[in-house]
Amino acid sequence: MGYVAVKGGEEAIAQAGRLLAYQRLKGTSKPLEVVQIQEQLYLAVDRVMSEGSLYAPELAALAFKQAAGDTLEAAFMLRAYRATQPRVGYSLPQSGEEIRIIRRISAAFKDIPGGQVLGPTSDYTLRLLDFELLEDTPRRRRAFMEALGQDLVDAQPLPLTFPKVVDILRKEGLLVETIGNGGNGGKVFDITRQSLTFPAPRSAALQGITRGETGGLLLLAYTNMRGYGDIHPTVGELRVGYLPVRIAHPHSGEPYSIGEVKVTEAEVIARFNDAEGSPKFTLGYGLCFGHNEIKAIAMAVLDRAMQSPEPKTPSEDQEFVLSHLDGIDSLGFGSHWKLPHYVTFQSDLDRLRQTQEVGTEARPGSGKKNAI
Amino acid sequence: MRFSEWLHEHGQAKKSRDYNFAFINEAAKREIRRKILKAVAIPGYQVPFASPELPIARGWGTGGLQITLSLIGPEDILKVIDQGCDGSVNAVNIKKFVGQVTGVSTTTDTRRATIIQTRHRIPEEAMTRDQILVLQVPFPEALRTVEPSEAETRRMHGEADYSQMWLYLYEDIVKFGEISIGARYPVTVNGRYIMDPSPIPRWDLPRLHLAETLFLFGAGREKRIYAIPPHTRVEPLEFEDVPFRVENFRGKACRRCGSRTTFLDEIIDEASGNRTYLCSDTSHCDKLLAQQDEQGDCACK
Numbered sequence: 001m002g003y004v005a006v007k008g009g010e011e012a013i014a015q016a017g018r019l020l021a022y023q024r025l026k027g028t029s030k031p032l033e034v035v036q037i038q039e040q041l042y043l044a045v046d047r048v049m050s051e052g053s054l055y056a057p058e059l060a061a062l063a064f065k066q067a068a069g070d071t072l073e074a075a076f077m078l079r080a081y082r083a084t085q086p087r088v089g090y091s092l093p094q095s096g097e098e099i100r101i102i103r104r105i106s107a108a109f110k111d112i113p114g115g116q117v118l119g120p121t122s123d124y125t126l127r128l129l130d131f132e133l134l135e136d137t138p139r140r141r142r143a144f145m146e147a148l149g150q151d152l153v154d155a156q157p158l159p160l161t162f163p164k165v166v167d168i169l170r171k172e173g174l175l176v177e178t179i180g181n182g183g184n185g186g187k188v189f190d191i192t193r194q195s196l197t198f199p200a201p202r203s204a205a206l207q208g209i210t211r212g213e214t215g216g217l218l219l220l221a222y223t224n225m226r227g228y229g230d231i232h233p234t235v236g237e238l239r240v241g242y243l244p245v246r247i248a249h250p251h252s253g254e255p256y257s258i259g260e261v262k263v264t265e266a267e268v269i270a271r272f273n274d275a276e277g278s279p280k281f282t283l284g285y286g287l288c289f290g291h292n293e294i295k296a297i298a299m300a301v302l303d304r305a306m307q308s309p310e311p312k313t314p315s316e317d318q319e320f321v322l323s324h325l326d327g328i329d330s331l332g333f334g335s336h337w338k339l340p341h342y343v344t345f346q347s348d349l350d351r352l353r354q355t356q357e358v359g360t361e362a363r364p365g366s367g368k369k370n371a372i
Numbered sequence: 373m374r375f376s377e378w379l380h381e382h383g384q385a386k387k388s389r390d391y392n393f394a395f396i397n398e399a400a401k402r403e404i405r406r407k408i409l410k411a412v413a414i415p416g417y418q419v420p421f422a423s424p425e426l427p428i429a430r431g432w433g434t435g436g437l438q439i440t441l442s443l444i445g446p447e448d449i450l451k452v453i454d455q456g457c458d459g460s461v462n463a464v465n466i467k468k469f470v471g472q473v474t475g476v477s478t479t480t481d482t483r484r485a486t487i488i489q490t491r492h493r494i495p496e497e498a499m500t501r502d503q504i505l506v507l508q509v510p511f512p513e514a515l516r517t518v519e520p521s522e523a524e525t526r527r528m529h530g531e532a533d534y535s536q537m538w539l540y541l542y543e544d545i546v547k548f549g550e551i552s553i554g555a556r557y558p559v560t561v562n563g564r565y566i567m568d569p570s571p572i573p574r575w576d577l578p579r580l581h582l583a584e585t586l587f588l589f590g591a592g593r594e595k596r597i598y599a600i601p602p603h604t605r606v607e608p609l610e611f612e613d614v615p616f617r618v619e620n621f622r623g624k625a626c627r628r629c630g631s632r633t634t635f636l637d638e639i640i641d642e643a644s645g646n647r648t649y650l651c652s653d654t655s656h657c658d659k660l661l662a663q664q665d666e667q668g669d670c671a672c673k
Contacts, residue, residue: 195421331429355549
């Protein structure tokens with residue numbers, strides 16, 4: 001009977017947990033090592049770190065394993081772990097110019113200072129299934145590693161840093177400095193310590209979208225690119241590499257490097273007509289943990305879209321974008337409908353019966369959504 | 373005395389090896405308590421708070437849970453209910469989690485508990501001034517039904533501009549001959565703010581009015597805390613000629629304890645297809661039953 005079914009209690013929960021673990025373990029393959037996930041499924045790890053808002057590759061790989069490959073669940077676990085950690089301090093502001101590059105491209109100029117560096121990218125690979133990977137052996141890997149780089153002549157090491165492409169436009173005065181900067185008294189907002197109020201300062205907006213769910217970000221950015229909006233982005237520069245993290249030394253106050261994090265940075269350029277109607281370029285900015293180019297680009301498009309002085313489409317409406325991007329929030333709320341709602345449903349039933357008794361014009365489909 | 377010292381004295385500094393007492397770190401708990409104080413000072417006003425993530429999903433009671441965890445001490449006695457029921461899986465899950473990270477004792481007895489966390493119900497038994505009821509809130513904004521933008525609803529609250537809400541209720545009456553809101557019925561608190569009482573049935577609203585108990589509301593995903601302090605006016609929105617009405621259980625009784633004065637769950641019998649009713653507040657139902665056993669008469673016969 002329905003009433004009893006929800007009262008399984010502690011024992012049922014424990015058994016359900018065991019059954020869940022069994023699903024992952026019941027096969028005959030060897031146990032998956034966390035380090036294998038970290039090294040070989042690194043893009044999933046990067047995505048989990050980015051959405052989980054914690055740079056911790058090993059823990060992200062662990063979460064990915066525990067969640068059996070569900071990136072939303074894994075990011076949720078990482079975020080929950082993050083919330084238990086005390087805030088030790090804030091790192092110093094860091095320019096993307098200091099990223100130790102493994103890849104940087106510009107779609108705006110053919111020739112850029114420092115040159116285009118294609119780096120590790122799947123952009124120009126054919127998406128054909130590689131059946132050889134079905135027989136992935138250590139010997140095959142060794143052979144690949146030995147052959148790697150042998151046919152390269154005159155290879156030069158990359159410089160440590162590259163100049164920024166958008167600085168060219170900046171020097172020429174073609175780039176309008178970003179609208180909507182500031183807020184919060186010029187201080188950097190911390191969305192993990194304060195809840196958002198709208199209009200949110202840009203620092204809060206960027207933090208909100210950098211921990212956003214990749215699919216959600218892409219969807220909203222795509223609506224804008226495709227037609228529900230007016231951003232025709234040019235990728236001024238896309239960088240992937242390692243960004244140094246510095247803090248102020250607790251005694252001397254001097255900048256002190258404590259390590260580096262892998263990031264993807266995108267700067268998109270879009271045209272904008274100022275109040276007088278004369279066209280200028282403006283910049284949309286995206287930066288996320290790990291190697292996730294589509295996320296960084298979507299982020300930059302949304303950053304630019306949200307600067308529209310008169311929002312006309314969902315992707316230009318800051319409150320709309322920032323309120324719906326967080327994967328942990330939407331996952332939780334979307335799944336809470338599985339919880340019992342008998343009381344609210346009973347209450348709605350009562351109203352429905354009453355209005356049908358009273359109602360001369362009660363029409364189906366016009367009922368209110370109150371069963372929460 | 374600092375909370376950590378007090379905890380130490382009570383010999384319960386850490387229950388779970390890797391986590392702080394009551395899971396949330398002390399700095400974050402302090403922030404939540406500050407926001408609770410502000411909420412108590414401005415009855416019905418939604419106070420934004422940081423709302424860090426918990427290992428339980430957003431939408432599953434994390435707002436209420438953060439309030440409970442930030443208030444609970446080793447000597448508290450906790451009761452958790454979902455749909456009025458102590459044994460519901462979600463209630464059990466939350467109770468187990470709080471138990472794990474605090475080691476506090478739990479109860480199903482409304483009278484014994486010092487903190488009761490609930491989803492969708494207020495216990496049938498009257499609570500006292502020494503107890504706190506923590507309500508889980510999915511939608512903290514009562515005006516969301518008429519206005520999707522948070523920036524706009526905050527302005528409306530600031531200016532007490534509630535005309536859209538009243539218009540909505542009026543149109544409801546025009547369309548249906550009745551206000552068609554089931555649960556989550558909006559109330560005015562202390563004559564000032566319109567507040568979402570969380571999705572409790574209308575049945576429970578009178579118990580918020582001029583009560584002995586402190587009611588705390590937590591919305592984790594939406595990052596809002598609000599409160600109804602004891603002895604505060606809580607009035608459902610109504611018109612002079614269309615009064616507020618609670619759910620109608622006329623002629624119905626709990627088939628277990630026979631109660632005709634409690635909120636009932638409607639049960640459809642699989643075999644016969646008949647409708648029967650059971651108390652939604654299961655521990656209250658148990659109590660009534662036990663009393664009848666003592667007195668040797670059963671109302672259900």
